[in-house]
Amino acid sequence: MTDDARGTQAVAELLGVHKRYGRVEALGGIDLEIQPGELVALLGPNGAGKTTAVSILLGQRRPDAGLARLFGRDPTLPAARRLVGVTLQESGFPDNLTVREVVDLVRVHYPHPAATPVLLERFGLSGVAGRRAGGLSGGQTRRLAVALAFAGRPQAVILDEPTTGLDVESRHRLWEVVRAFVADGGAVLLTTHYLEEAQALASRVVVIAGGQVIAQGSVDDITARTGLSRVHLQAPALPELPGVNHIEATNGSYTLYTADPDGLVRALTLKGVAFSGLRVERASLEEAFLHLTGGTS
Amino acid sequence: MRIALAHFKDQTLQHLRAPGYLLPTLAMPGLFYFLFEGQDNDVELVTFLMASFAMWAVLGVAFFQFGVGIAEERTTAWERFLRTLPLSAGQRLAGRVLSAALFAAVAAAVVIGLAHLINPVSVAADRWLPWILALGTGGVVMALGGIAIGYWASPRAATALATLAWLLLAYLGGLWEIPGELPSWAAEVSRYLPTRLWGEVTWAAVQGQATSLGDWLGLAAYAVGFAVLARWGYRRDEGASYR
Numbered sequence: 001m002t003d004d005a006r007g008t009q010a011v012a013e014l015l016g017v018h019k020r021y022g023r024v025e026a027l028g029g030i031d032l033e034i035q036p037g038e039l040v041a042l043l044g045p046n047g048a049g050k051t052t053a054v055s056i057l058l059g060q061r062r063p064d065a066g067l068a069r070l071f072g073r074d075p076t077l078p079a080a081r082r083l084v085g086v087t088l089q090e091s092g093f094p095d096n097l098t099v100r101e102v103v104d105l106v107r108v109h110y111p112h113p114a115a116t117p118v119l120l121e122r123f124g125l126s127g128v129a130g131r132r133a134g135g136l137s138g139g140q141t142r143r144l145a146v147a148l149a150f151a152g153r154p155q156a157v158i159l160d161e162p163t164t165g166l167d168v169e170s171r172h173r174l175w176e177v178v179r180a181f182v183a184d185g186g187a188v189l190l191t192t193h194y195l196e197e198a199q200a201l202a203s204r205v206v207v208i209a210g211g212q213v214i215a216q217g218s219v220d221d222i223t224a225r226t227g228l229s230r231v232h233l234q235a236p237a238l239p240e241l242p243g244v245n246h247i248e249a250t251n252g253s254y255t256l257y258t259a260d261p262d263g264l265v266r267a268l269t270l271k272g273v274a275f276s277g278l279r280v281e282r283a284s285l286e287e288a289f290l291h292l293t294g295g296t297s
Numbered sequence: 298m299r300i301a302l303a304h305f306k307d308q309t310l311q312h313l314r315a316p317g318y319l320l321p322t323l324a325m326p327g328l329f330y331f332l333f334e335g336q337d338n339d340v341e342l343v344t345f346l347m348a349s350f351a352m353w354a355v356l357g358v359a360f361f362q363f364g365v366g367i368a369e370e371r372t373t374a375w376e377r378f379l380r381t382l383p384l385s386a387g388q389r390l391a392g393r394v395l396s397a398a399l400f401a402a403v404a405a406a407v408v409i410g411l412a413h414l415i416n417p418v419s420v421a422a423d424r425w426l427p428w429i430l431a432l433g434t435g436g437v438v439m440a441l442g443g444i445a446i447g448y449w450a451s452p453r454a455a456t457a458l459a460t461l462a463w464l465l466l467a468y469l470g471g472l473w474e475i476p477g478e479l480p481s482w483a484a485e486v487s488r489y490l491p492t493r494l495w496g497e498v499t500w501a502a503v504q505g506q507a508t509s510l511g512d513w514l515g516l517a518a519y520a521v522g523f524a525v526l527a528r529w530g531y532r533r534d535e536g537a538s539y540r
Contacts, residue, residue, distance in 0.1 A: 058381045078383040086381040092374035096314040097307065108303040109382045148378070 009072055011036055011156045011187040012057050012084075017066035019052055019211075026052040028211040029066065034156070039178070039188040041202035043195070043289055049211040050191045051089060054160050057189070058086060071155075082110060085154035087162045089191075091145030095134030099125060099144060102133045103151060110152030122177060123147040124170070138165050146174060156187040163197060175200060195289060207289060228283035228291055229261040233268075235275040241267050245291065257283065257291070300384060304392025308362075309399060317456075318361055321463065322404045326354035327411045333473060340419050342475070347412035348503045349472040351432060352495060354404035356467065359439035360446065360459040362397045367447025368455030371534055394440075401436055420503055427502035435495035438516055441523035442491065448530025466492040491519040 012034045019027040027049045034040050044050050055061045056068050059075030073080035093102050100116060107113035120126045123143045128136060136144065142165050149157045159178075163171040171194075178201055182188055192198055198205055199219050206216040215222055228245065234253050243264060245257040258264045261280045268275055283291075312318045330350040337343050370376050379389070412418045420428065443459070450458045467473055469483055470492025479487055487493045494515040501508040 060377070060380055078385045080383075081381060082383040084381075086378070088374065088378055088381065090374040091378070094307075094311055094375055096311040101307070101310065105303055105307050106382065108300055109384055145378075 010034065011071060012189060013069040014053060014057060015067040017056055017063040017068060019056060019064055025211055030213055032206060034187050034189055036187050037182060037185050039182050039190065039201050039203045041198035041205045042189060042191045043198060043205060044208040048208045050208060051160060054158055054191060058158065083155040085149035085152055085157040087145045087149040087159045089160040091141050093133035095132060097133050098130050099133050100129045106148045106151045112153050113151055114153050119147050119151060139167060139170055142166050143170060158189045160191050161193060163194065223283060228257050228259060230281045230283050231256040231258060231261050231264055232279040233275040234277045235273050238273065239271050301388045301391040304389055305395040308393055308396035312362060312400065321361055322354065322357040322400060323407055326350045326404065327407045330408055330411060336415050338417060340417050343412065343416035344418045344420060344503060345500060347409060347418050348499050349496060351405040351408045352499060353467045353472045354408050355401045355432060355436040356439050357463055358397055358401040358404055359436060359443040360463045362400060363440050363443030364446035364459040365455045367444060368450050369452050372452055397440065405432065421505060424503055424505050431499040431502040435499060438491060438520045441520055441527055445523050445526035445530055448527060448534050466490060471496055
């Protein structure tokens with residue numbers, strides 16, 4: 001593991017990390033690196049190893065092999081986590097503390113925390129500051145969990161499915177906060193089920209499946225890498241066609257997924273298919289993602 | 298230090314707002330002292346029982362704040378979140394121990410204050426310090442037992458287990474009446490219980506008698522046993538949740 005030659009300190013790194021639970025291999029030698037000012041979306045189906053990767057990065061679990069680093073330090077050391085804010089997938093708070101008390105308790109752990117009223121305002125929690133944290137609604141609970149990630153004015157935040165359970169407005173509001181944070185030079189590692197979210201926020205996407213990184217790059221790279229396009233058309237019937245990934249058909253209306261839309265259209269013409277209403281579109285990240293992980297929608 | 302104090306405050310506020318915790322620790326020992334013993338002019342007896350019920354009060358803090366508290370917290374999302382903070386296990390424990398020490402002091406003071414109000418209790422001026430030391434030392438041993446409960450009992454079972462242990466160890470240890478008045482089967486068991494050993498050294502301290510080395514050794518053996526169980530349980534929990 002040599003020093004970073006580019007002279008910038010990686011915010012977070014996993015190097016060849018393996019993790020096994022009994023007979024299940026959760027991570028099979030994963031590499032991940034996050035630089036300042038970067039928003040990395042970690043995508044993958046359930047059980048892909050996303051949460052295990054996050055917990056190793058936060059020093060919650062130790063890798064069986066390989067190395068985890070936060071700002072160049074071992075994440076199992078509490079001091080290494082001083083510059084990082086976290087929202088875990090599940091959130092819950094003590095029943096008997098108020099929202100303000102919970103925020104204040106978390107702030108104490110950081111040298112230069114955000115002001116409590118500012119933080120509460122930014123996440124739409126000012127109105128419930130005096131309420132018991134255990135009695136919040138689902139959306140409020142989630143917003144508080146995300147607010148706590150920013151309580152220590154961190155240089156990096158790790159958000160494990162932060163917007164699950166949020167309504168559309170709260171989700172977009174959170175996106176604004178995240179964008180502003182990144183614009184200020186903050187780094188974000190985001191795991192999400194919402195590909196729309198990765199598409200809206202991520203500067204880089206890392207797709208993992210079966211404990212391996214199977215693709216990474218910008219949102220455009222990933223969609224281009226899979227090279228999938230969607231070809232819509234109407235036709236009475238379709239013959240055998242080359243290079244088609246898969247076909248969705250409803251009442252003579254077809255959607256064909258292909259890496260080579262030009263070749264497909266040539267083949268349709270050559271075979272004399274009486275098609276109409278032809279449209280060719282770039283596949284969305286979601287479709288690219290499903291293609292990569294071999295899942296179905 | 299600032300962080301440990303914040304966790305002390307957090308623990309203390311949470312417990313102050315939990316009637317299920319305040320009842321057995323702050324209310325019941327004083328109430329039972331009054332109900333069981335009432336008013337009496339036997340100075341020796343009422344002083345002896347004041348010491349006994351003060352131990353029971355401290356035992357409640359040890360079993361409920363450590364036992365039930367740890368069992369209920371350790372599997373929660375909040376606990377997992379706390380572990381992502383720049384917070385060491387030592388700082389967290391320090392906050393919990395400080396808070397429990399405060400509650401134990403108040404719980405014992407409630408019994409001692411009430412006893413002074415209603416009965417002619419008498420503790421010689423030079424016996425207070427040995428008494429408090431004996432009470433506190435035994436309290437630490439019981440807290441280790443509480444931590445063992447916290448890591449071995451499931452969150453659902455912990456309250457029942459802690460309550461049962463708290464009641465049985467009080468009765469069989471001779472904290473509710475003079476140990477000599479226990480039925481013979483109970484007296485037989487009593488000699489080996491940690492609460493009885495704690496009682497022996499505490500009663501001797503209050504009365505200005507010599508404590509027996511055997512009682513201290515017995516208490517020390519329980520301390521080691523509880524500490525081993527607690528550490529084993531802690532490791533097991535770490536392994537299950539954070540390997």
